[in-house]
Amino acid sequence: MAFPRKLLIAVSVSAALRVPLRRAADEAYRLIEAEDWLDLQDIVRRRPVDAIIIDPAAHGHEHGHEHGHEHGHEHGHTPAPALSRGPSMTDVLDAFPRTPIVIYTSLDTQSARGVVNLVHHGIVDVLLHPFDDGAVRLHEVVAQAMLRRRDAYIPSPLRRAMEGLPPNIVRAFQQAFDRPQAFLSIADVAATAQINPTTLYRSLRRTPIQSPRRVLIAAKLLRGHRYMKEPAYSVGEIATKIGYRDARMFARHTRLALGVKPRQLRVRMSDYAVVDRLAEWMCRPE
Secondary structure, three states: OOOOOOEEEEEEOOHHHHHHHHHHHOOOEEEEEOOOHHHHHHHHHHOOOOEEEEOOOOOOOOOOOEEEOOOOOOOOOOOOOOEEEOOOHHHHHHHOOOOOEEEEEEOOHHHHHHHHHHHHOOOOOEEEEOOOOOHHHHHHHHHHHHHHOOOOOOOHHHHHOOOOOOHHHHHHHHHHHHOHHHOOOHHHHHHHHOOOHHHHHHHHOOOOOOOHHHHHHHHHHHHHHHHHOOOOOOHHHHHHHOOOOOHHHHHHHHHHHHOOOHHHHHOOOOHHHHHHHHHHHHHOOO
16 A cells, blocks of 8 residues: 655745745645635644645735635625634644744745744744745755654654564654554555565564554554644544544543543643653553
C-alpha cells in the first residue's frame, strides 16, 4: 500500500503570492487555499492540516471580514442576511496555538506590521517574497516550524522502547507519529517499512513493545492530546483528524491507554505525563 507523501498545508496568502507558493510547493505539499480568515479557521478545524502558511496582508491584516449568517444562497433570490464580523488573523492563530505556522509575505509597511504582531505570538519562521520563493527554502522553513511545535519526532520515552528495531521499521513508525491519520492498520506500517506483517511482529520481539497496534494507537493519542489543547476543536473533530471513524473509538483508546476521558486531557494531563503513560502502556503486558 502506497501512502501519500505530501504534507497538507492550509494557505492564506495574498493573490500575488499564490503562484510562487504553488510553484515552490512542487510535489512535497498539497496546498488548501483559504478565501479569508474564517475559511482558514474552518479548514484547520476540519482537515488533518500539518502546517499553516499565512500572509499578514492577505485579508485586511488584523481585521475580520463581514460575513452573513447563511452561505451558498442562490443569487438574487434570498434577502441579504444580517452581518457579523468574522475572525481576525490573530483570532485564528489563538485558536490553534500548537499548529506549525510559517509567515510568507512581501517587504512592505503593511506586511512588516503584521510580521511584528506575529512574532509577538511566537511565530518566527518567515519566508520573504521574492527572496525565499524557491522550493528548497520553503521545505527548510516548514520543517523548522514543525520541529518547533514538537510534532515531527517520536518523544524519547517512546523511541527508547524501539531500540533494537531495524531502521526501516523505526522510519515507518516515525511516519505514523508524523501523520497518524494515514496509518489505519498494521498492514500500513508493514507496507511503509517494505516488509510483511509477520516480519514486523517478529522484529518487535526484540523490544518491550507489546504490538504494532499499540504504537499506532500511541501515535494517534499523542497527536489527539495536542489537538485537545487547542480550544477550537471538538472531540469529534479531533477523532476525525487523527484517523478514527468516530469519537467512540477515540474515547475507548484514551481510557484504555491513559485512564481518562478525552475531555479530561484538556486540563488533567501535561505533555510529559501523556508521553510517559503512553510509553508505559505501549510496553505493558496484556
